[in-house]
Amino acid sequence: MTSFSEHDTRAKFIDPQLKSAEWEESCIVREYYFTDGRKLSGNKRGERLFVDYLLRYKNVPLAIIEAKRYDKQPTEGLQQAIDYAQKLKIDFVYSSNGKQIYEFCISMGKGDFISNYPNPEELYNRIFIQKNGIKEKLLSIPFYLTGDFKPRYYQEIAVNKVVEAIAEDKKRILLTLATGTGKTFIAFQIAYKLFTARWTVDKMERRPKILFLADRNILADQAINTFNPLEKDLVKINGDEIKSRNGKVPTNANVFFAIYQAIAEKENIGGFYKQYPTDFFDIVIIDECHRGSANENGSWRDILDYFSTAVHLGLTATPKRNDNVNTYNYFGKPVYEYSLKDGINDGFLTPYKVKRIRTNIDEYIPTKDDIVVSGELEDRMYGLSDFENKIIVEDRTDLIARAILMNIREMDKTIVFCVNQQHALMMRDAINKHKSVNDPHYCVRVTSDEGDIGKQLLERFQDNDKDIPVILTSSQMLTTGVDARNVRNVVLVRVINSMVEFKQIVGRGTRVFDNKDFFTILDFTGATNNFYDKEWDGLPDEEIIIDGGDDVNPKPPTKPKPKPNPTGDNDDTGDDGFITPEPPKEKIVVKLSNGRNLRITDIEIRYVGDDGRPLTVSEFLEKLIEFLPNLFSSEKQLRELWSKPETREELLTKLGQTGFDDEQIETLQKMFEAEESDVFDLLAFISYSKELVTRTHRAETTKQKSDFFKTYENEKAQQFLYFVLDRYKRDGIEELKRDKLSELIQLNGLGTTQEAAKVFGNANNLINAFYKLQQVMYQAV
Incomplete structure (x- = not known):
C-alpha cells in the first residue's frame, strides 16, 4: 500500500x-x-x-x-x-x-x-440552533485592526462572549483577565462592534452611548489612547471639560471617559453624573472594577444604580476572593476568564522567579542599648507588619536598600512597593545613598504626594527608550494601571494580606518585552506565600455568589444602626453616634546600638511550575528527576545524546520547554556546587549518581588521549582541537555548538573556514574532527 x-x-x-x-x-x-x-x-x-x-x-x-x-x-x-x-x-x-x-x-x-x-x-x-439576529450580527463584525496585527485567541473569545451576553439581554457582565492581557483592547473591540452594529439597549438603531469608568486618571487616559480610532466620538468628563461648558456635563459624544471620583457625589456637592438622564448610557464599562467595590456603599455603586437601565460590563484581573467578593456578587460569574498561569504558559506573559530574602531584623525586640528617637517602645516583639506602621528602624531600611541593589542588575527597571509614602521616601533616599550610578534620577519616588513631578518621572520610566529612572519607590499608586513593559524586578517591602492587591502588584512585571525572559520578585516580607493559596490563580467559587449576574433591581442597602452610648456621655462620639477613633499614636523611631550587626541571613530562589506556583529548589529537583526518564533511558544513551551538538541541543530544548531552562539549571549547579561542571555531569549525577567532574578535568583528560590526536598529522589541526578544549574549559558547552565552529577557527588564527579545511585535508574532515572530539570527551571513563 x-x-x-x-x-x-x-x-x-x-x-x-x-x-x-x-x-x-x-x-x-x-x-x-x-x-x-x-x-x-x-x-x-x-x-x-x-x-x-x-x-x-x-x-x-x-x-x-x-x-x-x-x-x-x-x-x-x-x-x-x-x-x-x-x-x-x-x-x-x-x-x-x-x-x-x-x-x-x-x-x-x-x-x-x-x-x-x-x-x-x-x-x-x-x-446557532436558536436564532438571535443581533448576536449573529455582532459576531460577524470583524475586529478593528491595523497593519499586520492579529488578536490573540483569548481576546477574540472574550469579545465574543461579551457580545453574546449583550445579545442575550444580560445586564451585568464580568470579564476576568490577567494583568497585561489587553483588557482595554478587548473593551475597545466590544465598543467597535456595538458601534458598527448600531446596537442600543432600547433596541433603537443608533450609535450607542458608552461610559468608561476608571478609578485613576492614568487608567482613563490609557483607555482613551486605545479608543483613539473613535477619536471624533470621544470625550473625557472632568473638571476642566465641565468648567469650559459653564458647569454642564458634555453630551455631544458617544464614548465618555471618567474617573468616578470626578463625577461622584462629594460632601455638599451633587454628583455630576446626575446631570445625565438615567437612561442616557447604553453600556457602562468599569475598568479594574474590583477596586471601586460593588458593595452597596461602594465608590461606583451609586453611579451604576443611577444608570441601572444600561448594561454594566466589569473588567478585572483578579479571580474571586473574600476581599473582592462584592464584585462577583454584583456581576455574577465571569463570562470568560483568562488566568495569569494561562498567559505565562501560552507565552503572552512573562514568567517570574521569586527571591525570598530574610534578614536578622525581620523581628525586633527592644534592648536597653537602642536609642528611642521618638515615640514610646512597648515591651514586646515587633514583627514584619509593625515596621513602618508602628515602628521605624532606619538601619533596617538601609539594609534592605543595599540588599535590593545587590540582587538586581544595575540598569534593570525595578518597582519597590513600600508600606506608605513616608516609607517610599526613606527607601528612595537609602537606595540613592548606596547606588553606584551618578544620575540624580536613578531612583525616584512616585506617589500621590509627588504630584506632576511624579507623573513625569513615571512617564519616563514607562518609556522603554529611556534608561532613567531605573528604580521607582511607591506605596499604592503603582499597584494597577502602570503599563511598563520592561519591568524586570518587583520588590515587596511591605506585608500584603490582600490577594487582590498581591495579584495586581505581581502583574506589574508580567508584560512581555524583547529579551525579557523572566522577571524577579524580591520578597522581604513573606508576601509571596500568597502563591501557595489554593485559590491563587483559580476559577471563582460559584457557591458564594449572592445576587447572580442579572438582577438589575437589587435590594436597597441596609446600614447598621449606631449603638447608643450607655453612659450618655458623647465626648468620644461623633454626631452620628459612632465612636470617634482615637488620634494615631506617634510612630516609634529607633536607632540601633552601634554594636548591632545587621545582615541578610538567607536568599532562597524559587522558580514557577506549570501550575503557576513557585517551586522550592527541592521541589524543582523532584520534578526534574521525574521528567528526565522521558529524555533518556540510560547513562549510555545520555552520553550518546550529549556527544553530538544537534542531539544535545534537542535535549536542552526539550528540558527548556518543560520549564527546566538555563536559569533553573544554573540554580541546580549552584545547589550542588557544580558551577565548574558540565550540565551533562549534573544530569548524570542526578539520574545515576555519577561522580561530578569539572570541565577542566574533562578537558585535560581528553588531551591525554594521544591515539585520537595522532590521527591528525598536521600539528595545526591538533593545536586547534586543544584550543577547542580550552574554550570549553572556560565557557562550557556553548563552545561545542555546530554554528560556533567558524568563530573558533577565526579565534584560533587558522584563517578562513576554507583555510582551516585544508589543515584537516578537507571540509568534511574538519567537521568530523569537531564532532569526534566531543565523542571522545564524553566517553565513559
Whole structure:
C-alpha cells in the first residue's frame, strides 16, 4: 500500500473533501498557531500550540480538524485536539487520516464516524440552533485592526462572549483577565462592534452611548489612547471639560471617559453624573472594577444604580476572593476568564522567579542599648507588619536598600512597593545613598504626594527608550494601571494580606518585552506565600455568589444602626453616634546600638511550575528527576545524546520547554556546587549518581588521549582541537555548538573556514574532527 505522510493526507484527501463540502479558502486556516510558546531563558520559546485546520464561517470559529498520516488510526490525536478545542472554546472537533472522518461534539461529549464534512451553513446552524439576529450580527463584525496585527485567541473569545451576553439581554457582565492581557483592547473591540452594529439597549438603531469608568486618571487616559480610532466620538468628563461648558456635563459624544471620583457625589456637592438622564448610557464599562467595590456603599455603586437601565460590563484581573467578593456578587460569574498561569504558559506573559530574602531584623525586640528617637517602645516583639506602621528602624531600611541593589542588575527597571509614602521616601533616599550610578534620577519616588513631578518621572520610566529612572519607590499608586513593559524586578517591602492587591502588584512585571525572559520578585516580607493559596490563580467559587449576574433591581442597602452610648456621655462620639477613633499614636523611631550587626541571613530562589506556583529548589529537583526518564533511558544513551551538538541541543530544548531552562539549571549547579561542571555531569549525577567532574578535568583528560590526536598529522589541526578544549574549559558547552565552529577557527588564527579545511585535508574532515572530539570527551571513563 502507498504510504502517505500527514502532509499528503491534508493535500490529497482532506483539502478536496473540504472543497466538496463547499468550504471556501477564506474560511479555512491551515496550521493555526494560537500561542506564542512559554518564554524561556536565552530569548528562547517553548513549543507553540497549533491546530492543523481551523474552520471559520461568518467570522465565527466553528471547528478544528486534526490530520493524521494515511496509515494511522483516524482518532489517534483526538484527545489533544479536544483539549485545544476546549481552550479555543470551539464545540466541534474532526480527526481524519484521509480515509475516515471522525466527528466529536464537545458540548454533547459524544462522537462518531461520518461520511462527509458538513458544509459551513449546516455547521453554523448546528451551533446557532436558536436564532438571535443581533448576536449573529455582532459576531460577524470583524475586529478593528491595523497593519499586520492579529488578536490573540483569548481576546477574540472574550469579545465574543461579551457580545453574546449583550445579545442575550444580560445586564451585568464580568470579564476576568490577567494583568497585561489587553483588557482595554478587548473593551475597545466590544465598543467597535456595538458601534458598527448600531446596537442600543432600547433596541433603537443608533450609535450607542458608552461610559468608561476608571478609578485613576492614568487608567482613563490609557483607555482613551486605545479608543483613539473613535477619536471624533470621544470625550473625557472632568473638571476642566465641565468648567469650559459653564458647569454642564458634555453630551455631544458617544464614548465618555471618567474617573468616578470626578463625577461622584462629594460632601455638599451633587454628583455630576446626575446631570445625565438615567437612561442616557447604553453600556457602562468599569475598568479594574474590583477596586471601586460593588458593595452597596461602594465608590461606583451609586453611579451604576443611577444608570441601572444600561448594561454594566466589569473588567478585572483578579479571580474571586473574600476581599473582592462584592464584585462577583454584583456581576455574577465571569463570562470568560483568562488566568495569569494561562498567559505565562501560552507565552503572552512573562514568567517570574521569586527571591525570598530574610534578614536578622525581620523581628525586633527592644534592648536597653537602642536609642528611642521618638515615640514610646512597648515591651514586646515587633514583627514584619509593625515596621513602618508602628515602628521605624532606619538601619533596617538601609539594609534592605543595599540588599535590593545587590540582587538586581544595575540598569534593570525595578518597582519597590513600600508600606506608605513616608516609607517610599526613606527607601528612595537609602537606595540613592548606596547606588553606584551618578544620575540624580536613578531612583525616584512616585506617589500621590509627588504630584506632576511624579507623573513625569513615571512617564519616563514607562518609556522603554529611556534608561532613567531605573528604580521607582511607591506605596499604592503603582499597584494597577502602570503599563511598563520592561519591568524586570518587583520588590515587596511591605506585608500584603490582600490577594487582590498581591495579584495586581505581581502583574506589574508580567508584560512581555524583547529579551525579557523572566522577571524577579524580591520578597522581604513573606508576601509571596500568597502563591501557595489554593485559590491563587483559580476559577471563582460559584457557591458564594449572592445576587447572580442579572438582577438589575437589587435590594436597597441596609446600614447598621449606631449603638447608643450607655453612659450618655458623647465626648468620644461623633454626631452620628459612632465612636470617634482615637488620634494615631506617634510612630516609634529607633536607632540601633552601634554594636548591632545587621545582615541578610538567607536568599532562597524559587522558580514557577506549570501550575503557576513557585517551586522550592527541592521541589524543582523532584520534578526534574521525574521528567528526565522521558529524555533518556540510560547513562549510555545520555552520553550518546550529549556527544553530538544537534542531539544535545534537542535535549536542552526539550528540558527548556518543560520549564527546566538555563536559569533553573544554573540554580541546580549552584545547589550542588557544580558551577565548574558540565550540565551533562549534573544530569548524570542526578539520574545515576555519577561522580561530578569539572570541565577542566574533562578537558585535560581528553588531551591525554594521544591515539585520537595522532590521527591528525598536521600539528595545526591538533593545536586547534586543544584550543577547542580550552574554550570549553572556560565557557562550557556553548563552545561545542555546530554554528560556533567558524568563530573558533577565526579565534584560533587558522584563517578562513576554507583555510582551516585544508589543515584537516578537507571540509568534511574538519567537521568530523569537531564532532569526534566531543565523542571522545564524553566517553565513559
